[in-house]
Amino acid sequence: MRTKSDNRIVMTLDAGGTNLVFSAMQNGVEIVAPVTLPSEVKDLERCLQVLIQGFEQVRKQLPISPSAISFAFPGPADYEKGIIGDLPNFPAFRGGVALGPFLKKYFGLPVYINNDGNLFAYGEALAGILPEINSKLEACGNSKRYRNLIGVTLGTGFGGGLIIDGKVLRGDNQIGGYLWCLPNRKYPDLIAEESVSIRGVKRIYKELSKEEEDYTPKDIYEIAEGILPGNREAARQAFAELGEVAGYAIGLAATMIDGLIVIGGGLAGAAKYILPSLMRELRGSIEKWGGVKIPRLQAVPYYLENSQELSAFLKHDVARVQVPVFNQWVDYQTDYKLGVALSHLGTNRAIALGAYWYAINQLNNL
Template identity: 45%
Template sequence: MKNTTNKDARIVMTLDAGGTNFVFSAIQENRPIIDPIRLDPNSHDLTQCLESIITGFELVKKILPAVPAAISFAFPGPADYPRGIIGDLPNLPAFRGGVALGPMLEHHFDIPVYINNDGNLFTYGEALGGLLPELNENLREAENLKRFKNLVGITLGTGFGVGLVSNNQLITGDNSNGGEGWLLRDFLCTDSYVEEHLSREGIRRSYALKSKSPLAEVGMPVDIYHIAKGKVSGNQEAALATYNDFGTVLGEALANLIAVIDGVVVLGGGVSAAFDLFSPAMFQQMRSKYILPDGNTVARLPQQVFNLENPEEKKKLLLGNQKEIAIPNTDKKITYDSMLRTGVGVSKNDTAAMIALGAYAYALEKLSLQ
């Protein structure tokens, strides 16, 4: 997958739509060209919230060196992203009944507007300028013919964000619900979805339950991480068990996604920094086995699962099992790699920067189709 957006001079205005701040910027040739502009989202009132969005983009437009080609940004769902219509948002209560945010901005600025969710755009950014091209370059250097074209992107933080890229294309689904991995069933709490464990509040609730602590007295996931590492006081056993459960639920969720998409996985978001704590249980679950009626077992996934953060495991993935085999009825041979494999790695990039890169590239792709 070749990234050519770093040679495109068109400017795209962007927005990071958080619940506490709206952060506006502009990107040209894959990099921000202005200092971020932060405004209060005024999320309690729809009129004021929409005014904040318009004002933010107006402020950006005034200081740009040229006319922007488009607006592109991540916004929470549920939404009809292709048409720019936002549904009922839990974290932005002013949005109810369907709000035509994209059409409003197109009318005001007279340029195309593209909206998607953060999981999708993070994954698209990583597919263009992150883990996927880096891994394929490593395969080329290892003189292996294998190339990965499918990427599952995961953001671990406030919730469980998922994005899917297949052969350069985002998989968004017929209802803008492609990759809504948070709806996968929680392996350890089967009457709930995975965010029961795979979220900031899920980690806090899990630790509160295991340590028998009032939830109001439990810190953030990073605090629980430090307790688990023995850096601060607290119930270390409960903290370790919390991240072990997190890894088990995450591993089963990733196995389900890989079974459908058959790609590699990149993890981003703040909680991915706890990879050393949750990854052992995650890999154990991904490498687990099903028990058949006759007592035999079969692997949870046919692919071998490698830890891309472990140099030795990554080397095995890169080398594969490549050999030459004869082509029947000819005197020729062909290279064959019989190893089915996937890998899980942690993004080396800032998650917000990857979302912005994804938004920029998504806009340029759509503009090229007009």
């Protein structure tokens, strides 16, 4: 779990297809001016030189020597060994590149690489929504504490990460938390990401509006808001369908992972159009033989950005039962609650914090 105070420094990286942003954190705080360099996605030698250059520029700004390097990098990958596989947006990495061992050899530091979904969830679990909600429960006199988390990112793709008892569920094949390939609620033969992604929102809007112009999700949001001209109903429906498909997939994960759900990513800015359909899916029903309907989830979902639902979620609902024969009473949990919240940290900061605290905890276990 998270260390309360730690002065060790970890160098971090936000790796994108256009830019690489290098930084460093100490005790969960960014302590240098970030260094931004263009990504070299087609030439491996040039890409590695950019990585060295970026980390070197950060290292020169540090008051003491760093203890580790930790960052998110797209997959497929063998994250445990630091080997990056065939990335669609990084042709230079085709065939597999031992990026972690290369950086470890060059800088003489431990190197930890994860996917962004895992680090987003880890940052939220250690420094974001999980401690925030647990603090609110404590303030309300509620003894309930949450330890598990499903982190969801809505953006270029449908990202995810799972935290179980404070630890990242990487999985035996390092593909734990891969929400993107869960079934699609609207199109059963397709993966969820075909609808839960930037390309999904753009496709749905174009189909419904019958317009040929290639709008961005930001444009479509502004059309939904009436800021830009266009088909407002089609724009709102594009985000609503994303919410429906995401809600179905998240419900599958929530059936197995009993914990809070936190949502981030660039598309989460359209939450007012996404979350109603997402919550309807989580609150939906499923049938048994004979037509008997039961709630799809055993726990009741609450949208924690709504003040009334947050108050109901925080309420201390227990009964007291007597220990048979003895004159002793114990509390008995009589309800099950599932909280759904938006990231309050912001996706990039949650990922950076996840990278930092993951490295610190790994160093503690050496």
